[in-house]
Amino acid sequence: MIITSQGFGHFTHGINNQDFGMENDNKDMLLILDGCSQATYAESGTRLFAQLFSRKEEWDNLEKFEDNVKDVFDYLIEMMKNYYPTQESLEKDFIMENLLFTIIACFETEDAYIVKLFGDGYIITQNKKGLISYIKFSYGKCPPYFAYRYCPQSAPSFAGYQFKTFVFDKKAFQKVAIATDGIMPIAKGNNKGLDFDIVNGNKTLIEMEIKRQRMSFFDDVTIGMFGGKANGEFRETEKVEKEKMDDGKGFFKQRRRDRKTETTAVY
Numbered sequence: 001m002i003i004t005s006q007g008f009g010h011f012t013h014g015i016n017n018q019d020f021g022m023e024n025d026n027k028d029m030l031l032i033l034d035g036c037s038q039a040t041y042a043e044s045g046t047r048l049f050a051q052l053f054s055r056k057e058e059w060d061n062l063e064k065f066e067d068n069v070k071d072v073f074d075y076l077i078e079m080m081k082n083y084y085p086t087q088e089s090l091e092k093d094f095i096m097e098n099l100l101f102t103i104i105a106c107f108e109t110e111d112a113y114i115v116k117l118f119g120d121g122y123i124i125t126q127n128k129k130g131l132i133s134y135i136k137f138s139y140g141k142c143p144p145y146f147a148y149r150y151c152p153q154s155a156p157s158f159a160g161y162q163f164k165t166f167v168f169d170k171k172a173f174q175k176v177a178i179a180t181d182g183i184m185p186i187a188k189g190n191n192k193g194l195d196f197d198i199v200n201g202n203k204t205l206i207e208m209e210i211k212r213q214r215m216s217f218f219d220d221v222t223i224g225m226f227g228g229k230a231n232g233e234f235r236e237t238e239k240v241e242k243e244k245m246d247d248g249k250g251f252f253k254q255r256r257r258d259r260k261t262e263t264t265a266v267y
Contacts, residue, residue, distance in 0.1 A: 001201050002030070003210075004222040019180050019222040020046040024060035028108040030224035034121060034180035036100035036145065045098035052076070062107045065116055066163055069103065069146065077150050091154040099147035103163075106178045108226055113168040113176035118161070119143040122183050125168060126175040126199040134187035137164075175199040175226070182221030185213070201227040 002021035021032040033050060035042025049072060053059055056068045077095065084090040102119025115123055120143040123135040148158035168176050177198055186194050191213055197205050203225075210221065 001027075001203055001225045001227070002032070002222065003203055003206055003225075004220070019182070019220040020050050021222045021224055022050055022054065023224065026060070027226065029060040029062075030106045030178060030226070032104050032121075032178060032180060032222045032224045034102035034104075034119065034182075034220070034222065036143075039097050039100040041098045042101055046101050048076070049073075049099070049101070060107075062109070062114060065105060065107075069118075073099070073146065073150065088153055091151040095147050095150055096154060099150075100145045101147075102143060102180065103146055104178045104180075104224070106176060106224060106226075108176075111170055113170070113173065113226075115166045115168070115176065115178060117164045117166070118146045120181050122179040122181065122187060123166065124175075124177040124179060124183075124195075124198055125173050127173055128171075132195045132199060134183075136181075136187065138181070177223060177225045179223045180221060183223060198223060198225060201225040 002023060004019050004021050019032065019034050021030070023030050031050070031053075033046040035046045039045065052072045052075065053068060056071065058064055059068055061068075076099070077090070080094050081090060084094060102121050103117070104119070104121045105116045106123075107114045107116075117123075117137060120137050120139055122137070124132065125135065126132045144158045144161040148155040148161070152159065179198075185191055186198070191209060194206060194209055196202075197209075206223065
């Protein structure tokens, strides 16, 4: 399940949502892309990449994921070479204006959740005790985008970066979600009550809350979650919980205490 929303900062500056997200038909693979705000055509780049990537054979295969990403970048850049007279112009005028974006994928297997990340963003986890944590990956204003591999002149210091891979065993973690760095207001605790909605895939309530507090989300935000329920099912669940709260307010207070989160920054 994918939720994406234009950041208020982009809205006020006339910039479209540069994020993009998708999931496979089996609902066991999520992919989100976060376009660089400094790249003029990042919005086009994320969507073009996603279209081509989703047409790769077994595009949602965990073992082939990194090779599939490289194949799409190879194809795009090889195709565009003839339109730029020099390597420098190819890098500055095409690659760095179109293809700078974070790549985060999450795969659900029988035994684990596996996250592949290249760039910045968040991994949201819920352990078996119910504690929800936000793992932050931040590199300041210069994340190591995958496209820099093709920019030896413009970004030589990023050439050696690889995908980061994280395995969350289901014996220890009951839920894992992924998000672009626009989720920061929620990770900081500014939007109370959304943590459980994220790990439970409550799309309707999350979208409503982001819209209600839109001004606090300066950057585009995209969240990828497994599971979720239809709107009617959530209404029924909320009705049951309301009845329990009416019978004894201790239920509500305990549920609120369990929403505490922790944030870990990784540089």
